[in-house]
Structures are given as structure tokens and as C-alpha cells.
Amino acid sequence: MSAVVKSLADRGRSAGRGPRAGRQLHGGRWTYAVLIVFTAVSLFPLVWTAIAASRNNTRLAQTPPPFWFGSNLFKNLEIAWTDANMGTALLNTTVVAGSIAAGTVLFSTLAGFAFAKLRFRFKNLLMLLVIGTMMVPPQLGVVPLYMLIAELRWTDHLQAVILPTLVSAFGVFFMRQYLLQALPSELIEAARVDGANSLRVVWHIVFPAARPAMAVLAMLTFVQAWNDFFWPIIALTQNGSPTVQVALTGLGRGYIPDQSVIMAGALLGTLPLLVAFVIFGKQIVGGIMQGAVKG
Amino acid sequence: MASESQAAAPARGEEGAAPADAVPVAYQAGHAAESEARERRSRRYRRDVRWSPYAFIAPFFVFFAAFGLFPLLYTGWASLHRVELTAPTDMEWVGLRNFSRLLDDDFFWNALLNTVTIGLLSTVPQLLMALGIAHLLNYRLRGSMFFRVAALTPYATSVAAATLVFVLLFGRDYGMINWALGLVGFDGVDWQNGDWTSKLAVSTIVIWRWTGYNALIYLAAMQSIPADLYESAALDGASRWQQFLHVTLPSLRPTILFTCVVSTIGAIQLFGEPLLFNGSAGASGGPSHQFQTLGLYLYEQGWVNLHLGRASAIAWTMFLILLLIGAVNWLIVHRLRKNERGAA
Numbered sequence: 001m002s003a004v005v006k007s008l009a010d011r012g013r014s015a016g017r018g019p020r021a022g023r024q025l026h027g028g029r030w031t032y033a034v035l036i037v038f039t040a041v042s043l044f045p046l047v048w049t050a051i052a053a054s055r056n057n058t059r060l061a062q063t064p065p066p067f068w069f070g071s072n073l074f075k076n077l078e079i080a081w082t083d084a085n086m087g088t089a090l091l092n093t094t095v096v097a098g099s100i101a102a103g104t105v106l107f108s109t110l111a112g113f114a115f116a117k118l119r120f121r122f123k124n125l126l127m128l129l130v131i132g133t134m135m136v137p138p139q140l141g142v143v144p145l146y147m148l149i150a151e152l153r154w155t156d157h158l159q160a161v162i163l164p165t166l167v168s169a170f171g172v173f174f175m176r177q178y179l180l181q182a183l184p185s186e187l188i189e190a191a192r193v194d195g196a197n198s199l200r201v202v203w204h205i206v207f208p209a210a211r212p213a214m215a216v217l218a219m220l221t222f223v224q225a226w227n228d229f230f231w232p233i234i235a236l237t238q239n240g241s242p243t244v245q246v247a248l249t250g251l252g253r254g255y256i257p258d259q260s261v262i263m264a265g266a267l268l269g270t271l272p273l274l275v276a277f278v279i280f281g282k283q284i285v286g287g288i289m290q291g292a293v294k295g
Numbered sequence: 296m297a298s299e300s301q302a303a304a305p306a307r308g309e310e311g312a313a314p315a316d317a318v319p320v321a322y323q324a325g326h327a328a329e330s331e332a333r334e335r336r337s338r339r340y341r342r343d344v345r346w347s348p349y350a351f352i353a354p355f356f357v358f359f360a361a362f363g364l365f366p367l368l369y370t371g372w373a374s375l376h377r378v379e380l381t382a383p384t385d386m387e388w389v390g391l392r393n394f395s396r397l398l399d400d401d402f403f404w405n406a407l408l409n410t411v412t413i414g415l416l417s418t419v420p421q422l423l424m425a426l427g428i429a430h431l432l433n434y435r436l437r438g439s440m441f442f443r444v445a446a447l448t449p450y451a452t453s454v455a456a457a458t459l460v461f462v463l464l465f466g467r468d469y470g471m472i473n474w475a476l477g478l479v480g481f482d483g484v485d486w487q488n489g490d491w492t493s494k495l496a497v498s499t500i501v502i503w504r505w506t507g508y509n510a511l512i513y514l515a516a517m518q519s520i521p522a523d524l525y526e527s528a529a530l531d532g533a534s535r536w537q538q539f540l541h542v543t544l545p546s547l548r549p550t551i552l553f554t555c556v557v558s559t560i561g562a563i564q565l566f567g568e569p570l571l572f573n574g575s576a577g578a579s580g581g582p583s584h585q586f587q588t589l590g591l592y593l594y595e596q597g598w599v600n601l602h603l604g605r606a607s608a609i610a611w612t613m614f615l616i617l618l619l620i621g622a623v624n625w626l627i628v629h630r631l632r633k634n635e636r637g638a639a
Contacts, residue, residue, distance in 0.1 A: 025434050043445055046448060063468075114351035118348040119348070143370055143606050144366040144607075147369075245567075249570075269456050281440075281443075281444035288447070
């Protein structure tokens with residue numbers, strides 16, 4: 001594990017990309033052909049979710065399967081909406097993912113700033129600890145976590161899924177790497193000389209400098225929190241206060257599950273993120289690639 | 296590892312405080328009150344510089360301690376007890392019994408084997424394909440941003456939504472995959488109930504969701520490879536394939552290692568896909584437990600059979616396995632580094 005930590009750090013150092021890095025060869029016909037096939041495979045299940053959601057159970061139990069849209073889309077969406085508690089679920093998920101994104105961005109920026117630009121004792125040791133925590137999956141602590149929220153009577157309350165995921169080691173690392181190069185130390189010095197205390201430095205200098213990375217981290221965290229599955233399914237119930245993912249597991253538990261309604265539910269739960277991807281796709285791609293080179 | 300920040304940070308404490316401290320005391324003889332105020336300000340300032348870093352990192356560590364570290368350690372403690380879901384606060388000491396029962400439990404070994412099998416079936420093709428796709432995306436392309444965003448859409452699809460669609464696509468009687476296989480003359484495959492077929496199907500979902508994401512990570516690393524490496528390789532007469540083997544791959548080694556570790560951690564935790572792949576089978580992972588993973592087994596023990604103590608023992612065992620993988624990984628890297636140094 002420490003080897004990974006090292007390689008991470010190495011890459012953090014060599015992240016600066018020269019003007020002549022990367023290749024400039026043009027892609028040939030085969031390149032496009034393979035990429036188009038790959039894109040089709042990537043998109044097809046999503047398109048087919050919509051197709052299946054616009055059909056009905058009888059049509060889905062015939063061969064060949066449908067390849068084009070039917071007329072039942074809105075009916076199925078409506079059934080999924082009421083059956084799976086989708087309105088509540090979408091609202092809950094927005095609240096949960098929004099809070100987690102906001103908390104992660106705020107706390108990661110503060111900690112990332114401290115690790116990148118401030119001097120304090122045990123700094124390197126603590127940073128190693130942060131990186132080390134990235135390697136430990138939170139799933140392993142699920143039993144005590146459940147005992148904790150049961151004790152606090154938080155089951156089916158949204159804070160049960162918000163608080164445990166409110167900070168992220170990846171976020172701290174991500175913001176640190178960004179601020180190392182994006183925030184000139186002279187700027188902080190100057191503000192200090194003018195008598196600004198740390199809070200003012202953070203507010204007037206760090207936040208503005210960190211804004212692009214904060215936006216990217218917010219989007220990445222939001223996507224992850226929106227799709228989180230394991231912990232919500234333990235902490236929340238379908239009939240209480242579900243997130244979208246929990247609500248989806250309840251769809252189609254009936255005697256003869258209506259597949260087209262299940263697909264309508266899946267579509268409802270995915271659509272908000274897909275819309276966000278259409279709008280912010282470029283930034284999200286950039287963020288993941290940035291995070292990859294640096295983290 | 297913090298070399299840059301150390302270079303940037305030194306002397307702030309002293310230098311920053313200088314303006315307030317440097318005023319000669321003698322000059323202030325007539326302004327005792329003012330100097331005292333100044334003294335107070337500078338004290339407050341030093342306190343601020345000294346303690347604010349800890350305040351800034353505190354939220355992360357407080358939350359991590361409460362919801363990350365404490366649960367992890369307490370899992371070890373709980374695994375030594377009999378704890379029922381119905382009364383999670385009543386703990387009865389049983390020593391290592393949860394672990395010994397686990398080792399005697401065929402379902403545990405089955406889940407472990409399934410986890411490894413599905414892990415390999417999903418991770419290896421996924422990373423290989425991601426390498427290839429990244430290589431292609433690294434060419435100059437029209438609409439390169441479209442390809443990248445499209446590659447990432449499966450990542451935006453939740454486990455639940457993705458699995459539910461794939462259940463239909465993998466359907467035995469009316470699924471599209473069997474229909475397509477039928478076109479080329481194959482009989483319908485019972486993806487859900489078969490042993491290997493169900494593992495393949497579950498792995499397919501994982502591969503579908505993560506290949507594009509990993510491709511982008513490889514692409515980012517490829518783009519930071521200096522172009523002159525390729526030029527000199529080309530001058531030496533290396534073909535494109537040889538360039539890929541001898542320039543691209545070695546430069547990507549840390550990234551490949553990184554994705555291997557991340558995918559391994561993901562594979563050990565695999566849960567949502569097998570849970571929903573056969574919704575009616577609940578947490579058993581199919582009628583003969585053929586795709587029950589460790590994560591699913593943990594969930595079944597804890598939240599279906601209500602044995603939180605045993606679930607803790609499973610979690611702790613998974614943690615030990617992760618540590619083991621980490622150690623092996625470290626050894627491999629160590630060996631690689633040594634060889635490199637030996638070669639150079």
C-alpha cells in the first residue's frame with residue numbers, strides 16, 4: 001500500500017505537463033471504427049432502458065426484443081413514480097448528494113489548503129494518513145456504523161447517509177495537489193502583511209483560487225453520492241425515506257414484476273445525472289483526468 | 296512527498312509576524328496603551344498562524360475518526376461477540392467463535408472464491424480494454440470530447456439502474472443477448488442460474504460501468520508522456536506497436552498499478568451487482584449461491600440472518616485480505632524498483 005502512496009506522490013510531482021507531452025498522431029479509420037463501436041456499447045444499455053420503459057410487459061416478453069420506442073413511456077413513468085416513492089426518493093437523493101458534495105468540497109478545500117500551503121507539525125505524517133485512508137473501503141466498518149445510527153435512532157433519517165460520507169480523503173488529496181500549483185504563496189504572504197487572519201485568507205484568497213477545482217470535486221462527489229448503494233440500502237428503507245438507489249430495489253418485487261415499469265424507474269433515477277453529463281461532461285472528464293494525473 | 300510545499304512555506308511564521316514585532320520598543324515609551332494593543336494583536340496573530348492549520352484539517356479527521364476509523368476498529372471488537380441485529384447493544388463475548396465458524400462455513404469459502412473469480416473476470420478484461428481505448432483516444436480525433444464523455448456515461452449510471460437493465464438484456468427467454476446469440480446459431484443461455492454464465496454476466500456489468508472511466512485515467516497518464524520519447528523510438532525504427540510496448544507501457548506503470556489497486560478494492564467490495572442480478576434470490580447470490588460475493592455474504596449474515604457479530608467477522612476478514620493484497624503489491628513494486636535499479 002505504501003508503494004501506491006509513493007507512486008501517487010511521484011505522479012503528483014511530475015504532474016506538470018510540458019508543451020511537447022503526448023502524441024500528435026492523427027487517428028486512422030480503424031481508430032474511429034473501434035471507438036464508435038465502444039461508444040455504441042457504452043450508450044446502448046441506456047438507450048435501451050428508455051426503449052424498454054416505453055413498452056409494456058407483454059412486448060418485453062416477446063422475441064425479438066424491441067429496438068424502437070413504444071407509446072407507454074409516460075404511463076410507466078407515472079406508475080414507477082407512485083409505486084417506488086420516486087418523488088420522495090429524488091428529493092432525498094438531491095438533498096443527500098448536495099449536502100455530501102458541499103461538505104466534501106468545503107472540508108477538502110480547507111484541509112487541502114493547510115496541507116499545500118501552511119506549516120505545522122506532523123504535516124507529512126498526517127498527509128500520509130489521509131492517503132492511507134483512501135485504501136480502506138468504508139464498507140468494512142458497516143456493522144458498527146449501523147449500531148451507531150441504530151443507537152442514535154437515525155435509521156431512515158437522511159443524516160444517517162450524509163454524515164458518514166461527508167469527508168473524503170480523495171477530496172483532500174485532490175485539493176492539495178491543485179492548490180500546490182494554483183495558489184501562489186506570495187499572495188498569502190501579502191494578505192498576511194496586510195493583517196488578514198487565516199479565515200480572511202481562506203475566504204478572500206484560497207476559495208477564489210480553488211474555485212475551478214472545487215467545482216470539479218463537487219461534480220465528482222455528487223455523482224458518487226447519487227449512485228451510492230451499499231450504505232443507503234442498510235441505513236434507509238424503501239417505504240421510509242429512500243434514496244433513488246434504494247427505491248429502485250423495491251421496484252418489481254411484486255408477484256409478476258412489470259419490467260417496463262422497472263426500466264421507467266431506472267430511467268427516472270439516471271436521467272438527472274445524464275442531463276448533468278450532457279451539460280458538464282467536459283468539466284467532469286477534465287476533472288477525472290486531472291485527478292488521475294495528480295491523484 | 297511534500298517537497299514543494301516545504302519549499303514554499305518556510306519562514307512564514309517568522310517573517311509574517313515581523314511587521315508587528317520589529318517596531319522598536321523604545322519608541323513606544325509614550326504610547327504604552329498602543330504598544331500593548333499591538334502586542335496583543337501580534338500574540339493573536341501568532342496564535343492564529345500556529346493553530347489555524349489544525350483547525351482546517353480538523354473537520355476531515357474528526358469525521359474520519361467518527362465514521363471511518365472507529366467503525367473499522369470496532370468491527371474487530373464486535374467480531375469477538377455475539378450481536379443480534381434486533382438488539383445491537385447487547386453484546387456477548389464469544390472469543391474467536393465467529394471466526395472459527397466462518398472458516399468451517401462452506402458458504403464463506405464459496406463467497407471468497409466467487410469474489411476472486413468475478414474480480415479477475417471483471418478486472419483483467421476491463422483494464423486491458425481500457426488501455427486499448429485510451430491508446431485510441433490518445434490520437435488526434437474529431438469529436439474527441441464526445442468520445443470521452445460517452446465513455447464516461449456508464450460511470451454516471453448507478454449500480455442499481457445498470458444492473459436492472461442488464462438483467463433484462465441477459466434474460467433467458469426474451470433477453471437481447473440470447474436473441475443475438477440465437478442469430479448466430481447458439482442456444483439460449485440461462486445466464487442467471489448457470490454457474491459460470493452468471494459470474495460472466497455480473498462481471499460484464501462491472502466491465503461496462505468502469506472501462507471508460509479507467510480509459511480516461513490511462514489517457515491522462517499517456518498525455519503526460521513526453522513526445523520526444525516516441526520520436527526517438529521512431530528514429531530507432533520502432534513500429535507503432537513496439538512504441539506502445541516499449542514507451543507507453545513502461546511510462547504507465549505507476550498508473551496501471553494504481554488502477555489495479557483501486558479495481559481490486561472495488562472487486563472485493565462488489566455488492567450491488569450480484570444483489571440485484573437476481574432480485575428474487577435476495578442476498579443469496581443465486582439459487583446455488585453461485586454469484587454470492589463476500590460483500591453479499593456479509594450483508595446476508597448481518598441483515599438477513601441478523602448476526603451482526605458474524606458479519607463483523609466477515610468484514611474483518613475482508614480487511615485482512617486487503618492488507619495481504621497491499622503487502623503483496625508492495626513486494627511486487629519493491630522488486631520492480633530493485634530490478635530497474637539493477638538494470639540501470
